[in-house]
Amino acid sequence: MHEEGNLLFSRSIHEENIVGCESLQLDYLKGVGQMRYGVIGTGGMGTQYGVLLQEFAGKQVDFIDTWDDNVEQIRKQGGVYVSQDEENRHLVPIHVYYPEEYDGDPDVWIVFLKQMQLDDVLPRCAHLFKDHQVIFSAMNGYGHFEKFAQYFDTSRIYGGTALIGAEVYGPGDVNFTGGANAKAMNMCGYGEQVTDVEHEIFEDFTQATLNPTIVSNFMGMCMAKIVFNSVLNTLCTMYQIRFGEFMRHPGARWMTEKLVDEAYTAAEKAGLKLLGTRESEVETICHTAGVAHPLHYPSMYQDLTKGRSTEVDFINGYIATIGRENGYECTLHEFVTQELHLAELAFSIHHPEFKHS
Numbered sequence: 599m600h601e602e603g604n605l606l607f608s609r610s611i612h613e614e615n616i617v618g619c620e621s622l623q624l625d626y627l628k629g630v631g632q633m634r635y636g637v638i639g640t641g642g643m644g645t646q647y648g649v650l651l652q653e654f655a656g657k658q659v660d661f662i663d664t665w666d667d668n669v670e671q672i673r674k675q676g677g678v679y680v681s682q683d684e685e686n687r688h689l690v691p692i693h694v695y696y697p698e699e700y701d702g703d704p705d706v707w708i709v710f711l712k713q714m715q716l717d718d719v720l721p722r723c724a725h726l727f728k729d730h731q732v733i734f735s736a737m738n739g740y741g742h743f744e745k746f747a748q749y750f751d752t753s754r755i756y757g758g759t760a761l762i763g764a765e766v767y768g769p770g771d772v773n774f775t776g777g778a779n780a781k782a783m784n785m786c787g788y789g790e791q792v793t794d795v796e797h798e799i800f801e802d803f804t805q806a807t808l809n810p811t812i813v814s815n816f817m818g819m820c821m822a823k824i825v826f827n828s829v830l831n832t833l834c835t836m837y838q839i840r841f842g843e844f845m846r847h848p849g850a851r852w853m854t855e856k857l858v859d860e861a862y863t864a865a866e867k868a869g870l871k872l873l874g875t876r877e878s879e880v881e882t883i884c885h886t887a888g889v890a891h892p893l894h895y896p897s898m899y900q901d902l903t904k905g906r907s908t909e910v911d912f913i914n915g916y917i918a919t920i921g922r923e924n925g926y927e928c929t930l931h932e933f934v935t936q937e938l939h940l941a942e943l944a945f946s947i948h949h950p951e952f953k954h955s
């Protein structure tokens with residue numbers, strides 16, 4: 599999912615921020631290229647990052663998961679089945695562990711959990727976290743970095759935003775969506791310094807075909823993606839439609855403009871400068887939905903239609919929170935948050951076979 603020239607996922611490295619941070623000379627630097635990865639959350643995105651690092655960058659990757667059916671199925675079939683846009687489905691041998699049984703020591707943790715899972719899973723992994731390690735995540739929503747900071751020094755936390763899709767068909771079976779050569783992501787240190795470690799991760803992600811870009815504004819990067827998701831994920835999920843179907847609605851651009859406008863005002867009141875302007879964000883959303891990825895169902899849709907809670911409180915709800923904390927009421931985002939919760943309730947009424955979690 600790569601948008602050339604798009605500010606949400608621009609392609610530039612801000613060399614001026616590069617520092618040779620002494621404290622981040624990890625053991626792996628004794629032999630460059632030997633960096634080992636541990637993925638926490640072997641769902642759609644965690645599997646994708648880990649498998650691509652394994653297959654294309656030749657990295658050693660261990661996978662941690664707490665979903666019993668997934669762990670057992672992966673062990674039973676000797677790996678995870680992966681496909682790209684429903685093609686080339688093949689079994690990739692992977693090593694998966696419950697947190698309690700893992701005794702490895704990766705250099706980099708990659709976390710892809712749902713925001714609501716962190717309070718349960720991070721404490722289960724706490725014994726695995728070591729001072730020399732760094733942690734990276736490109737999860738949707740906001741709240742995870744402050745939770746990582748309970749275990750890691752902030753100089754060891756790296757964030758990202760990914761325009762990369764994945765769908766879990768079932769335990770041990772994942773499809774990567776949106777085009778093998780169309781993946782794109784941004785990354786940035788929590789402290790906004792570009793370290794040697796970040797460079798090494800950048801190189802590995804590049805080899806893994808994830809098309810990373812290092813950007814210099816951490817919160818601006820995060821907020822731009824949160825705003826993107828606050829429109830497309832939330833509205834498409836509420837109506838159970840694809841990105842392109844949303845854009846067929848004559849009011850789609852108007853709705854996008856209203857939500858983007860309110861979110862930008864809330865961010866500005868909080869003193870945050872986003873990547874891109876209101877206009878460029880609206881363009882990115884409309885172009886991504888209508889032209890680049892019209893067939894995409896957002897990850898939030900997958901949660902709703904599997905009877906799981908969604909991350910809306912960490913997306914639209916987060917925008918509303920930063921507005922409220924700074925004396926600005928985000929009536930639209932508050933309203934949309936409640937509407938999405940109503941959609942969750944409606945789904946559980948129409949589908950009693952799913953027990954909502």
Ligand SMILES: CC(C)(CO)C(=O)C(=O)O
Nearest residue numbers: 760761762763896897898
């Ligand atoms: C893949 C992408 C970028 C599209 O919204 C996403 O964030 C999601 O589906 O949650």
